[in-house]
Amino acid sequence: MFKRKNWLAALLALVMVLSLAACGGGNSGSGSSGGGDAQQPSGGDAGQTAPADPAAGDLTEWEQSSGIYETGETDEELYQKALEEGATVTLYSISSRCTKVAEAFMEKYPGLECVPFDISTNDLLEKVTREYEAGSPTADVVHIKDQDGSMYLEYVANKIFYNYKPADIFAHIDPLYTETTTPLYIELTQLFYNTEAYPDGSPVTNLWQLTEPQWKGKIMMQNPLDNLAWGSWITGFCVGDEPQRLADAYKELYGEDLVLSDGCENAGFEFLKRLHANNPIFTASSDEIAESVGTPGQSDPPVGFCASSKLRKAADNGWVFAPVNLVPDTGIPAVNTLYIVEGSDHPSAAKLLVRFMMGGVDGDTSGYAPFNTLGGWPVRDDLEPAEGSTPFAEINVAPFDANEMYYNYNTVRDFWQQLG
Amino acid sequence: MKPNEQNFSKSRRLKNQIKAVVTNPYNVIVLVAIILLTYLIVFPLVDMLATTFKLAQRDLRSVPGGVAGEFTFYYWQRLLASDMSMNLLIKPLMNSLVIGAGVSVCAITLGSVLAWLMVRSDLPFKPFFSLAVIIPYMIPSWVKSQAWLSMFKTPRVGGAPGFVASIMLKAGMSTETIETVLAPIAYGQIAVIIVLTLHYYAYTYLLVSAALNSINSELEEMGEIQGASKGLILRKITLPLVLPAMLSAVILTFSKAIGTFGTINYLGSPVNFRTLSSELYSNNRSQNTQTAFAMAILMICIASLSVFINQRLIGSRKSYATIGGKGGRSTPIGLAGWKPLITLVLIVFFIVGIIMPVMILIVESCMMTEGTYSLSNFTLYYWIGEGNPNIMEGVPGIFKNSNFKLSLWNSLKLTFVNGVFGTIFGQMLGYICAKGRGTFHGRLVEQLVFIPYLIPSVAFGGIYLSMFSKDQTIFGVTLIPALYGTFALLTLTSVVKHLPFASRAGTSNMMQISGELEEAAAIEGAGFFQRFVKIVFPLSKGGFISGFMLIFVSIMKELDLIILIMTPTTTTLPYLAFQYQNQNCPQASDCVAIVMFSIVFLVYALANIFGDADLAKSMAG
Amino acid sequence: MSKIVLTNVDKFYGKNHVLKNLNLTIEDGDFMTLLGPSGCGKTTTLRVVSGLEKPQNGSIHMDGKEIVNAAEAYFAPPSQRNLNLVFQSYALWPHMTVFDNVSFGLKIRKESSDVIAKKVASALERMQIGEYAKRYPTELSGGQQQRVAIARAIVSEPRLLLLDEPLSNLDAKLRVDMRSELKRLHHETGTTIIYVTHDQVEALTMSTRIALYRKGELVQVAPPLELYDNPCNLYTADFIGNPSINFIKGAAQVTEDGMTVDSAMGQVTFARADMTPQAPKSGRVEVTLGLRPEQLTISRTRDDEHRVEAHVYSGMPAGSETLVTVRVGGALVTVKELGSTHYGSDETVYLSFNAKKANVFDTASENLIKYCV
Structure with a gap:
């Protein structure tokens, strides 16, 4: 009995020492995590110079071992390498359709395992960043949208994400899209109206009409402050050629020049200011907008901006709505993009998955099929959009410039925030 | 050790002291607990605080000449002293405080009344009521928000109008009238306060009913013998005794109410009603982590302040809780003529506030398309469907x-x-x-x-x-x-x-x-x-x-x-x-x-x- | 059986000085009662001895072995002191049967199960609750719970038994029964007992010695009768005895041979031989006479020249005895007379007392200056 007591005491003393040590460990941990940011390539120059494929001598260890800049491999070569390097690949995706992609992938490439994880944009970035900083990257491939240019100017520039550019597939894509991304498909933000209440077509044809009094409190959208996608969307109006296009559209509609009010640098800001003044109704989700606009049996339904992808859900839900091709446009396109994550242990499988999702080259497009729906447009010239789609070329879209978007994002966000 | 030793040895004293601390498992556990809690709780907090002073790479574009990771006041300055402060902080903060105070007052009142009825009165069907009264705590608040909207939604926001609005429409009222009457109830401050009250009164109910249970009814009976009226007894005896419990309920409710997001997102968005918590979540989702953390720290400060005030208020009264803790007899107080009325009100309350959200949920889960109330539209597909490619993109019902x-x-x-x-x-x-x-x-x-x-x-x-x-x-x-x-x-x-x-x-x-x-x-x-x-x-x-x-x-x-x-x-x-x-x-x-x-x-x-x-x-x- | 010596023990709760430089020796086999009003430190003393509290200063020895040495921060854990404690609230574990409650300590000590069974049976038998072994404490009456608590304390045959107001929760009749049982227990086992109570009757009837407390300090430690007959000061005199002792103010002329006291009770002379060593040797001293009610005799006639005239204030016959309160001079004096006598209000009576039996206190120092002999 007595002996056991002493033994217990010794044990407890040990526990104490260990817990003290644990405390110390925490401190040291905090030190290193604090320094984590510093270890990244300095962001100061990242923005100025877009990364180019470096010469072979400058490659990092991972770049070399993964052959990320090697773009000539065939599916079969990659499949064999993938089987050797662990036969598994993890996909983080902002789309719930990633589950189907994974199933199709595993069917086509037996022996490989594809783990899909459907997660929202912010959580995805938070998760990938934290995992990367902690040195335990889990995702091999990331499917996300580069809407404000930050994917390119932060993640790609800092070599956290890599654009894998398979030459044979890229040959079929407009270089406009491949300059800063490996694009998957294009989505749009469009204005929807209720076709039952307006059988003769859209009551609005010019974007500026939405700033008129009769639409006060009858425009549905999401709060641009709520997420990156809508924040980018409002930024798109204020940068590049878009303000001029807006000014032209104003003149076309009213026959006179737009007069900018105080604090509005260009027609884009002026439009946002007038739109905000018209009390748009903010909703918690994009689906709510589709439902509000598209529910049949309404006498005086609102119009609403929402993602073009809601079109594919119209039939399921019995919504009666249609998008309208406004003058000059309804903002920037949302390009879905694919990245391979730095440090991935399965680069070949990741490459294979990227190729597969982009539609491959062998005529089997089962990897792209889940994304080829109404409201989504392929970037490849050799893939047909879903049946019933308006050809992309006929739709008015604002120009997208990653650099312009990125550097003006905060300014436009703060401008909107000040509006109230 | 020799007996009657007069002078003592310091080394022995030290040895004994250390031994006493080390061999007492209580001390060891306290020590380990404090170390672990510091590591697991204080550390994250400090980390959060540090983050708000560190320039993120994405904000280099707003800070000319900045270097990622360097020390900066940018976030705090933008939050506290810039053109944005009004919309980013002050207005939302005011709204948060209004919501916090409003929900606290309503939830404390409702919870206390319910607790008193359940514990001290001769209410019928008590076992049923006391089970039902906990249910709101179990239903996620977004379910309640949805139920609220399906009740009061106005035509302005499109979609199918709420139950009340469609009745008003049928009665021939114009949409403008409906808007004026319903909108203030449907969205914004009042809606948020009511829905959150229905969620958080459970805290008060739990705390106050526990306190009431521990009060010996003889204390109240004594008051009655002294000739005090029931109201007076309630005010002068019962209330002071459960006051500490009510004050702790205020803390829980207030901190939760100012921290809540889902309900405000549902019911506040349509009228652009934003609180500190919704700003926090917005910023967080827009990758403005630093601003979000700064707001979180402000919220922690507000909540801590309320804890501090609470502790001051409770002070010496804390000891009340044990009065009569021996759990003497408890004689229910007669509700007399009010009994049927109160019972009825309670039943209606439970049907509207508790059973209805659950029912709406169940009914909705059995509808092929939402909002179409016809018999043919009812299906068990979402429960046990085999996977029809036309529905839900071919995903089978949950049990399959x-x-x-x-x-x-x-x-x-x-x-x-x-x-x-x-x-x-x-x-x-x-x-x-x-x-x-x-x-x-x-x-x-x-x-x-x-x-x-x-x-x-x-x-x-x-x-x-x-x-x-x-x-x-x-x-x-x-x-x-x-x-x-x-x-x-x-x-x-x-x-x-x-x-x-x-x-x-x-x-x-x-x-x-x-x-x-x-x-x-x-x-x-x-x-x-x-x-x-x-x-x-x-x-x-x-x-x-x-x-x-x-x-x-x-x-x-x-x-x-x-x-x-x-x-x-x-x-x-x-x-x-x-x-x-x-x-x-x-x-x-x-x-x-x-x-x-x-x-x-x-x-x-x-x-x-x-x-x-x-x-x-x-x-x- | 053990001897406990407390030396210079100090105990503080925060700034509250609860035990003030306490020195107390409890002889082997004593039934020591710690007596005093609530909050005077007697329960704290018990807890310090038991090891549940750690004093800030002082030391405690048990049979010559040091169990507490505050200077060296040495405190033997309770379990190594070979003692047991009966709590005022009994502290029976409600989730255990009587048997489990009583056998708990033996099981902790890893005694074999047949030894446990035998010892528990014997303890329960001794407390006459053998038949309740399988019951839970809540199924027992207060008196039975009390017995279980004592059985639990004595089953391990401790050398020292500590009892903290064990009878305070019982009704008057049970209390008297338990008193005699505890006394028998002490007699049979010979265990040293420390007993805490605020009830002086319990203290007087049960103890071999009584330690009287006052605000954390010991006032007097003495066998019960000595405490009763010769309280060392006014406080003790007043605390001990029911009905209370009568105090009568007076003035004394002290000489080498003794002193002569003038008071409402007349003039009385006390011999030097009966006086305490601390008593003054000469001069005039303000004194207080301490007269136990039973030392006074009352008469309707002035049959003796020393009798003092008094007027009945109230008379309370109680069968075996009669308590009469009378007014003498300015003071009220209680007299206890055997038998039942009825006195009318304001009736004139005559009092006298035996000067040998009377206590005299120095009013200024409050200390005893004349013994009762």
């Missing part, structure tokens, strides 16, 4: 879905494991708080343990992800291996986040066990652990189960906290519900929500029947 089974299994594992661990730690910490009442270490532990309650879940999850994704080492020795992706990290995070509840339950539980029972065992030679196992634990079994229930219910609903820590193989039911909602399959999402609710309710009912669990008891103290 392997994802669902995986999530169900994960959720059950997570809730049970966390429930057990959380409760054990909670009881241990409760033991420290109860035994250490009034001492420095007791207060320290009590304060530390409350902090996770105030840290927003998303922030908490993110910090834990960073902390534990790599090995925690000291002098090259690995203490904690990288936990990322393991079930252990999920458990650790949820346990720590739910410690405030767990330890609160533990404290009240331990307060009920007289110190002499333990001392009697100490005299018999039982060591600390023997006492804990043989005396303290068996005596606290009931409270243990109640504490378990509190954590269980809360973790079952948890999403924000663990979504960052989850990996594809560790998904849980709330995640699945969230995913279905994302895929625009509210019906399937409803099915999952119903399953979650059923599990919680079943476990609660079982615990109630077999384990004499009483949520009310675990909240007292």
Whole structure:
């Protein structure tokens, strides 16, 4: 009995020492995590110079071992390498359709395992960043949208994400899209109206009409402050050629020049200011907008901006709505993009998955099929959009410039925030 | 040791002192607890604070000449002293305070009245009512928000109008009139306060009914003998005695109400009603992590201030709680002529506030397309469908879905494991708080343990992800291996986040066990652990189960906290519900929500029947 | 059986000085009662001896072995002191049967099960509760619970038994029964007992020695009768005895041979031989006479020249005795007379007392200056 007591005491003393040590460990941990940011390539120059494929001598260890800049491999070569390097690949995706992609992938490439994880944009970035900083990257491939240019100017520039550019597939894509991304498909933000209440077509044809009094409190959208996608969307109006296009559209509609009010640098800001003044109704989700606009049996339904992808859900839900091709446009396109994550242990499988999702080259497009729906447009010239789609070329879209978007994002966000 | 030794040796004194500290497991446990809590709670907090002073790469574009990671006042300056402050901070803050105060007042009133009726009056159907009254705590608040909208939604926001609006439309009223009448009720401040009140009155109910239970009715009877009227007794005797409980309820309600997001997102968005918490979530989702953390810190400060004020108010009154704690007779007070009316009001209240949201959920889960109320539209597809490519993109009904089974299994594992661990730690910490009442270490532990309650879940999850994704080492020795992706990290995070509840339950539980029972065992030679196992634990079994229930219910609903820590193989039911909602399959999402609710309710009912669990008891103290 | 020596023990709760430099020796086999009003430190003394509290200063020895040495921060754990304690609240574990409650300590000590069974049976038998072994404490009456608590304390045959107001929760009749049982227990086992009570009757009837407390300090330690007959000061005199002792103010002329006291009770002379060593040797001293009610005799006639005239204030016959309160001079004096006598209000009576039996206190120092002999 007595002996056991002493033994217990010794044990407890040990526990104490260990817990003290644990405390110390925490401190040291905090030190290193604090320094984590510093270890990244300095962001100061990242923005100025877009990364180019470096010469072979400058490659990092991972770049070399993964052959990320090697773009000539065939599916079969990659499949064999993938089987050797662990036969598994993890996909983080902002789309719930990633589950189907994974199933199709595993069917086509037996022996490989594809783990899909459907997660929202912010959580995805938070998760990938934290995992990367902690040195335990889990995702091999990331499917996300580069809407404000930050994917390119932060993640790609800092070599956290890599654009894998398979030459044979890229040959079929407009270089406009491949300059800063490996694009998957294009989505749009469009204005929807209720076709039952307006059988003769859209009551609005010019974007500026939405700033008129009769639409006060009858425009549905999401709060641009709520997420990156809508924040980018409002930024798109204020940068590049878009303000001029807006000014032209104003003149076309009213026959006179737009007069900018105080604090509005260009027609884009002026439009946002007038739109905000018209009390748009903010909703918690994009689906709510589709439902509000598209529910049949309404006498005086609102119009609403929402993602073009809601079109594919119209039939399921019995919504009666249609998008309208406004003058000059309804903002920037949302390009879905694919990245391979730095440090991935399965680069070949990741490459294979990227190729597969982009539609491959062998005529089997089962990897792209889940994304080829109404409201989504392929970037490849050799893939047909879903049946019933308006050809992309006929739709008015604002120009997208990653650099312009990125550097003006905060300014436009703060401008909107000040509006109230 | 020689007897009658007069002068003493200092070295022996030191040796004895160290030995006394080290060999007393209580001291060791307190020490370990404080170290662990510091590491697991203070560290994340400091990390959050540090983040707000560190320039993020994405904001280099706003800070000319800045370097990523360097020290900056940019975020605080933008938040506190810039053109944005009004819209970013002041207005939302005011709204938060209004919501916090409004919900506190309403929830405290409603909860206290219900508690008094259940405990002290001769209300009929008490067993039924007292079970029903806890249900709001189990229904996620977004379900209630949806139910609210389907009741009061106005035509202006499009879609199918709410129930009331469609009646008004049928009655021939113009949309403008409906708008003027309904809009103030449907969205914004009033709606948020009402819905949140219906959610959070449960805290007050639990705390106050526990306090009322411990009051000997002789105290009230004495007042009656002295000739006081019932109203006077209520005001002068009962109310002061339960005041400490009510004040602690204010803290819980107020901190939760200013921290809530879902309801404000649902009911505030249409009229652009924003609070500090919705700004926080917006910023967080827009990758403005630093601003979000700064707001979180402000919220922690506000909540801490309310805790401080509360402690000042309670002060010496705390001791009231034990008055008449011997649990004498309790004679119900007659409601007399009011009885039928009050019963009726209660029944209506439960139907509208509790049963209706659940029913709406169930009905919706059985509708092929939403909002179409025809018999042909009813289906069990979302429950047991085989996977029709035309519906839900070919995903089968939840009971045929392997994802669902995986999530169900994960959720059950997570809730049970966390429930057990959380409760054990909670009881241990409760033991420290109860035994250490009034001492420095007791207060320290009590304060530390409350902090996770105030840290927003998303922030908490993110910090834990960073902390534990790599090995925690000291002098090259690995203490904690990288936990990322393991079930252990999920458990650790949820346990720590739910410690405030767990330890609160533990404290009240331990307060009920007289110190002499333990001392009697100490005299018999039982060591600390023997006492804990043989005396303290068996005596606290009931409270243990109640504490378990509190954590269980809360973790079952948890999403924000663990979504960052989850990996594809560790998904849980709330995640699945969230995913279905994302895929625009509210019906399937409803099915999952119903399953979650059923599990919680079943476990609660079982615990109630077999384990004499009483949520009310675990909240007292 | 053991001897306990407390030396210079100080105990503080925060700034509250509860035990003030306490020195107390409890002889082997004593039935020591710690007596005093609530909050005077007697229970604290018990807890310090038991090891549940750690004093800030002083030391305690048990049979010559040091169990507490505050200077060296040495405190033997309760379980190593070979003692047991009966709590005022009994502190029976409600989730255990009577048997489990009583056998708990033996099981902790890893005694074999047949030894446990035998010892528990014997303890329960001794407390006459053998038949309740399988019951839970809540199923027992207060008196039975009390017996279980004592059985639990004596089953391990401790050398020292500590009892903390064990009878205060019992009704009057049970209390008297338990008193005699505790006394028998002490007699049979010979265990040293420390007994805490605020009830002086319990103290006087049961103890071999009484330690009287006043605000954390010991006032007097003495066998019961000595405490009753010769309280060391006014406080003790007043605390001990029911009905209370009568105090009558007076003035004394002290000489080498003794002193002469003038008071409402007339002029009385006391011999030097009966006086305490501390008593003044000469001069005039303000004194207080201490007269126990039973030392006074009352008469309706002035049959003796020393009798003093008094007027009945109230008379309370109680069968075996009669308590009469009378007014003498300005003071009220209680007289206890055997038998039942009825006195009318304001009736004139005559009092006298035996000067040998009377106590005299120095009013200024409050200390005893004349013994009762």
